[in-house]
Amino acid sequence: MKLGYYSYTTHIEHDVGDIHPEHPMRIIAINHHLEETGLAADAYQGGCNHVAQADLLRAHSQGYIEQLLAMSPANGMILADPDTPMAVGSLNAAYQAAGCVVEALDDLMQDRIARAFCSVRPPGHHAQSNKSMGFCFLNNVAIAAKKAQQEYGLERIAIIDFDVHQGNGTIDILADDPAFLICSSFQHPSFPFTHWRNIYNNVINTPLDEGSSGLDMRRAVEAQWLHQLQDFKPQLTIVSAGFDAHEKDHMAELKWQAEDYAWFGAFLSDINKGCEENKILAVLEGGYNLEALASSAHDFIAGFKD
Ligand SMILES: [Zn+2]
Numbered sequence: 001m002k003l004g005y006y007s008y009t010t011h012i013e014h015d016v017g018d019i020h021p022e023h024p025m026r027i028i029a030i031n032h033h034l035e036e037t038g039l040a041a042d043a044y045q046g047g048c049n050h051v052a053q054a055d056l057l058r059a060h061s062q063g064y065i066e067q068l069l070a071m072s073p074a075n076g077m078i079l080a081d082p083d084t085p086m087a088v089g090s091l092n093a094a095y096q097a098a099g100c101v102v103e104a105l106d107d108l109m110q111d112r113i114a115r116a117f118c119s120v121r122p123p124g125h126h127a128q129s130n131k132s133m134g135f136c137f138l139n140n141v142a143i144a145a146k147k148a149q150q151e152y153g154l155e156r157i158a159i160i161d162f163d164v165h166q167g168n169g170t171i172d173i174l175a176d177d178p179a180f181l182i183c184s185s186f187q188h189p190s191f192p193f194t195h196w197r198n199i200y201n202n203v204i205n206t207p208l209d210e211g212s213s214g215l216d217m218r219r220a221v222e223a224q225w226l227h228q229l230q231d232f233k234p235q236l237t238i239v240s241a242g243f244d245a246h247e248k249d250h251m252a253e254l255k256w257q258a259e260d261y262a263w264f265g266a267f268l269s270d271i272n273k274g275c276e277e278n279k280i281l282a283v284l285e286g287g288y289n290l291e292a293l294a295s296s297a298h299d300f301i302a303g304f305k306d
Contacts, residue, residue, distance in 0.1 A: 003305050004113035005043035006100045007031060011121050013089025016077060020085065021251065021288040022135040027119050030284075033294035039302060044113050048120075051098035051143065058146035059139050059173050064130040068094075068137060080132035094122050094137040101140040101283050102147060108236070108279045109152050115269075116281045117241070117301050123285040125167035125240045126192060133169060134192060140283050141240050142173040148236050149179050158183065158234035162217075162264055163242020163285040164252040166205070168192045170240065175200040181232045183225045185217060187245070187252045204228060208245075210253040214260030217245070221267065235277040237268055243287030243296040251288050258295040265303025280304055 012024040034040045056065055071078060072091045080086045097120035104116035124141055126134030141159065148154045159174065159182040161167035166186040174180045180202050188196055188207030196205050206220050243261065245254040272278045282304065287293035 002113045002115070003040065003043040003301070004046050004104055004107050004116040005034070005040045005119070006046040006048055006104050006116060007119040008048040008096055008100060010089070010096055011093045014087060014093035014122055015089065016085040016087050022122060024121075025290055026287065026293060027121055027284075029290040029294040030119050030297045033298050034301075037298060039298055039305075044107065046100070046103050046107055046116070048096050048100035048103060050095040051102055051138070055102050055143055055147050056098065056138065058150055059129065059142040061130045068132070080137065081134075083134050084132045084136065086137070090122065091137065097121060097124070098138045098140050098143050101144045101281070104281055105144045105148060108281055109148070114278055114280070115304055117297075118281070118283045119297070120284055123242070124283070125161060125163060125170050125242070125285050126165070127169040128172040131169075134165065136169060139169045139173055141167070141238050142170050144281060144283070145174060145180060145238055148238075154235045155179055156181070156232055156235050158229055158232060158237040159240070160237060160268060161185070161240035161242070161285075162245065163240055164245040164249070164254055165191050165242070165286065166194075166196055167240050167285075168194050171200065171203055175203060178202055181228065181234070183229070185221060187254050190252055208254060212254055214256040214263070217254075217256060217260060218263060226271070229271050230274065233275045234272065235275070235279070237272055237280045239268065239280065239282040240285045241282045241297070241300060242285030243293050243300075246287070246289060246292040246296055248289045248292040249287065251286060258292070258299040261296040262299035262303035265300040265305070269304045
């Protein structure tokens, strides 16, 4: 098994101020911790070019993409939504984040690697087909999922989202298509307050109470996801890997520890080993306490690497 690790430096151009929690130090902290531990030292280092228009348009409307280009500021900042400031370099970073994830998909599908982790920002899972939301402009996971389905012809793609916030944008784009099985755990009630009831045929929502622990999460995931995923037999698993359910992360009030992310990585890896294909593409979403983010991302990669 070969790990691919995807990151790039121009994400720093998406700089919306030190007081905004989604800032460049997030990726720098992960990269620094991985360098210190050597976990990704022998990883395949993938490229990160801009996402192609054809790849974007499978997940987002043409009008929305044109709107993003038109609103991108020549200087200063604008608000694409109340939580989502857009600086001069933001759209460039968003195009590169999505491009990274697509390149990781290509490398997985061409058997260069079996696991990929994309340390990218801005994140994507709140971005809907025609709407920026919650720090997200382009839905990196949905773009890769649609390409896997429509260009590579995959028929069973599992989407796992363990960010503390529900991946409403991903559900908006992929709901009710049986090629996708979407499993999403999240604190409830909490942002984005939508799409949390199980009203779609292909979505398993797993709301977790404020203050619940990693053990509570493991029990819920094993009860609600394990058999469905085993029966689904994914040819590819794409993970919205947000690390803001950690106890030290003040974006929400769950109490997971870094070891819970190691458990999650191993859980997904074990399911995939039972499938004909064995490919996992993980994409960074949230995670705002730098120490907790770096250790959680590290432990998740260690868990799904083996
Ligand atoms: Zn989040």
